[in-house]
Amino acid sequence: MTSPEDLLAGLDDQQRQAAEALLGPVVLLAGAGTGKTRAITHRIAYGVATGVYSPSRVMALTFTARAAGELRSRLRGLGAGGVSARTFHASALSQLGFFWPQVIGGSVPRLLESKGRLLGHAAESLRLRLDTATLRDTAAEIEWRKVSRLSIEQYANAANRRALPPTLTIEKAVDLQRAYEKVKDERRQIDFEDVLLAAAGMIESEPRVAQQVREQYRFFVVDEYQDVSPLQQELLTLWLGERDDLCVVGDASQTIYSFAGATPDYLLGFTGRHEDATVVRLEQNYRSTPSIIDAANRIMRGRPGALDLHAVAGTPQGPAPTISPNNTDSSEARSIAQSIAAEIEAGAKPESIAILYRINVQSAALESALNDARVPYVLRGATRFFDLREIKEAIMMLKGASISIAGEPLFKTVSDVLRSLGWTQDAPETRGAVRDKWESLNALMGLAEEAPADTTLKEFVAELLERQAGQHEPTMSAVTLATLHSAKGLEWESVYIVGVSEGLLPITYAKTEAAVDEERRLFYVGITRARRRLQLSWASEGSNRSSQRQPSRFLAELR
Numbered sequence: 330m331t332s333p334e335d336l337l338a339g340l341d342d343q344q345r346q347a348a349e350a351l352l353g354p355v356v357l358l359a360g361a362g363t364g365k366t367r368a369i370t371h372r373i374a375y376g377v378a379t380g381v382y383s384p385s386r387v388m389a390l391t392f393t394a395r396a397a398g399e400l401r402s403r404l405r406g407l408g409a410g411g412v413s414a415r416t417f418h419a420s421a422l423s424q425l426g427f428f429w430p431q432v433i434g435g436s437v438p439r440l441l442e443s444k445g446r447l448l449g450h451a452a453e454s455l456r457l458r459l460d461t462a463t464l465r466d467t468a469a470e471i472e473w474r475k476v477s478r479l480s481i482e483q484y485a486n487a488a489n490r491r492a493l494p495p496t497l498t499i500e501k502a503v504d505l506q507r508a509y510e511k512v513k514d515e516r517r518q519i520d521f522e523d524v525l526l527a528a529a530g531m532i533e534s535e536p537r538v539a540q541q542v543r544e545q546y547r548f549f550v551v552d553e554y555q556d557v558s559p560l561q562q563e564l565l566t567l568w569l570g571e572r573d574d575l576c577v578v579g580d581a582s583q584t585i586y587s588f589a590g591a592t593p594d595y596l597l598g599f600t601g602r603h604e605d606a607t608v609v610r611l612e613q614n615y616r617s618t619p620s621i622i623d624a625a626n627r628i629m630r631g632r633p634g635a636l637d638l639h640a641v642a643g644t645p646q647g648p649a650p651t652i653s654p655n656n657t658d659s660s661e662a663r664s665i666a667q668s669i670a671a672e673i674e675a676g677a678k679p680e681s682i683a684i685l686y687r688i689n690v691q692s693a694a695l696e697s698a699l700n701d702a703r704v705p706y707v708l709r710g711a712t713r714f715f716d717l718r719e720i721k722e723a724i725m726m727l728k729g730a731s732i733s734i735a736g737e738p739l740f741k742t743v744s745d746v747l748r749s750l751g752w753t754q755d756a757p758e759t760r761g762a763v764r765d766k767w768e769s770l771n772a773l774m775g776l777a778e779e780a781p782a783d784t785t786l787k788e789f790v791a792e793l794l795e796r797q798a799g800q801h802e803p804t805m806s807a808v809t810l811a812t813l814h815s816a817k818g819l820e821w822e823s824v825y826i827v828g829v830s831e832g833l834l835p836i837t838y839a840k841t842e843a844a845v846d847e848e849r850r851l852f853y854v855g856i857t858r859a860r861r862r863l864q865l866s867w868a869s870e871g872s873n874r875s876s877q878r879q880p881s882r883f884l885a886e887l888r
Contacts, residue, residue: 331408333378336371347609348372351381354603355576356554356596360636361625361857362616362820365578369550370400372576374407382548384411390565391552392416396818398796400552413546417561418521421528428531428538441513441520444468451508457501463494469589471506475522476558476590481506492838525560532567543570554579554599558590573603581634585814585851587843597634614638616820618647621863625856627886628849650856650863652829652884658694661868665825666698668864669808672823679705681822683809685855687833692810695827699808705768709811715797719766723750723773724793731786742786743777772805813855824859826852830867830878852883 337345347357347368359365373389376382389404389412391397400414413420422440429437441447448464459467470491474484481503488499497505513520519527532539549569551557554577557565569575581593600606614622619640629635655661669682684695692708699706714720726746734742744752752770773793780789809821813834828834835848856863865887867880 331374331378333375336375336378336407340368340371341613343609343611343613344368344371347611348375350576350607350609351376351379352574354573354599354606355609356599356603356606357576357578357609357611358580358596358634358636359578359611360580360614360638361583361854362614363611363638364613364615365552365580365611366399366403368611369552369576369578370403370407370409373404373412373550374409376548377409377412382412384409385413386545386547387412387550388420388546388548388568389414389550389552390417390420392556393818394419394798396552398798401795417564418524421524421564424528424531424542425524428535428541429527432531432535432538438517438519440524441518444471444509444520447512447516447518448505448509451505451512454508454512455501455504457505459494459496463496466494467497467502467505467509470502471509471520472522473588473590474506475520475526476560478559478563481510522560525564529560529564529567532564539567539570542568543572547572548574548576550576550578552578553583555581555584555593555596556586556591557595558592560590562595575603580636582629582632582636582850582853583817585817585847585854587847593634610636612636612638614640616860617857618861619644620647620649621856621859621861624650624863624887625853628853628856628883632846632849647861650859650865650887652880652887653864653866654880655866655868657870658691658828658868659698661827661866662694662698663701665695665827665864665866666702666704669699669823669825670702670704673704677823678806679808680806682825683811683816683819683821683823683858684825684827685811685813685816685858686827687813687836687851689812691828691833695810699810705807706810707768707805707807709809709815714769714772714805717769719750719769720773723747723770724790724797726750727786727790727793731790734786737786739777739780739784739786739789743774743789747774768805768807813851816858817854820858820860822860823862823864824855825864825866826855827866828868829865829881829884830869831881832878833867834881834883849883852881 337348340348344364344367347355348371351372357365357368359368373382373387377384389400391400391414394416397414397416397419404410404412404414425437445461445464445468448467452459452464470493479487484506485499485503488502493499493502532542546568549565551565577596577599579596581597584591584593600608617640622638622640626638653664655664665684672682673679686692696706723746727743730742730746747770750770751766752774753767756767777789834852835845839845839848865884867878869878
């Protein structure tokens with residue numbers, strides 16, 4: 330087990346202060362690239378190693394299964410494997426599964442994986458003909474209403490301030506939501522937001538449930554606290570009860586999900602609610618060059634809660650971010666593809682490069698240009714790695730091999746299994762489905778190569794199954810294409826942000842000051858993904874040649 334002294338040894342002064350603040354309310358204001366995950370995992374592990382925390386009584390909460398998997402992995406490596414690291418939804422669902430039979434009786438209603446189909450049936454019951462996009466936007470409205478703790482009647486009053494689908498009046502939108510709830514109840518189903526509502530309702534109304542929950546978990550850590558919604562905050566408050574052993578971590582400048590109900594108000598107001606809170610500011614950026622950090626600071630200077638990032642002493646200045654104007658989207662895409670091809674030719678790894686954009690439709694021109702330049706790429710948000718057919722087959726075969734084969738080196742067994750599925754040591758020359766399959770299997774091979782020398786096949790398969798459950802994907806040897814929203818929490822050596830023009834960034838429907846500020850924060854998130862190189866570009870003409878674009882107002886602040 331790692332000693333308490335060792336756990337503190339590699340931390341900077343601010344991270345160490347955070348790690349040693351084990352009791353009472355603590356808020357870590359952690360800027361991009363400042364090692365917040367390192368700080369909170371070492372804090373939890375230090376609490377366990379010193380005996381202040383019992384691992385089974387600590388709950389670390391975050392917002393995605395991937396982030397929760399990363400926390401669990403790091404905590405295991407630090408000797409705190411017994412700590413629960415989950416999403417809000419996973420924690421609430423676990424509690425529902427346990428308490429529902431006792432409090433209500435019977436099994437928990439079936440969880441609705443997607444609202445789309447059921448919304449379609451609700452629309453039919455109202456004789457509404459709605460397309461998929463309208464149903465998808467209505468699902469988002471339902472989610473916003475529920476996490477904002479609004480009844481349907483309250484939503485009806487707030488809807489005139491919402492951007493509803495153009496084919497729906499407020500009356501029709503409200504009727505559709507009522508019909509959705511009716512169909513859902515008739516089929517004895519619950520959606521993801523209902524999970525949080527039901528868990529909160531049980532704790533609030535059943536004293537014995539509240540007592541058991543609070544006896545199980547005593548110490549709470551909440552990552553990405555700027556993304557918490559009113560409903561999640563209410564559930565967190567119920568979990569805590571009268572206690573205040575709560576550590577929250579966040580950065581107001583990275584609030585980019587306001588449209589989904591997230592608000593930085595709980596982070597910015599934490600010391601107002603907890604006057605005795607320990608406040609730690611993590612502002613030493615370990616990720617980026619001073620040039621990139623300066624650009625990030627300029628974009629957020631003077632904004633509420635903005636932190637003043639600074640580079641580690643001695644970090645090379647690095648090249649200044651470049652701003653490249655282009656005539657068309659196609660020429661912008663070709664220029665970027667050529668630049669990336671040159672980077673790879675000079676020795677850069679494809680997986681160290683990313684292209685980020687505001688909306689998914691922007692990827693088409695980029696994909697075409699990268700294909701022409703023979704640059705491998707992976708589209709973040711497409712079919713997930715562990716959902717690929719070849720990966721499912723590989724895991725199934727490895728699981729079978731772990732029962733029948735013993736004593737062989739891990740590398741040999743894994744390579745034999747993958748060869749039977751078409752993997753070869755050298756990459757195929759062609760692009761397309763064959764190369765995509767090889768890239769996927771090769772990523773699996775990479776995990777085997779990175780495993781400690783004494784890892785058994787059974788242990789390796791167990792790790793794969795855990796990764797599969799948490800969608801903790803391995804790194805592919807390809808350039809990443811991603812929206813700015815989906816890039817949050819990731820980083821690359823070289824980042825290209827495309828379409829930095831009025832109408833795209835900020836997006837055309839960002840009409841209010843608050844909406845433009847959200848776009849600014851999104852741009853900040855994109856900038857801070859880059860370690861060494863940052864290129865910003867825009868095109869004066871889109872696909873509609875008659876429309877002329879102007880460079881984004883944000884670019885003027887970087888010049």
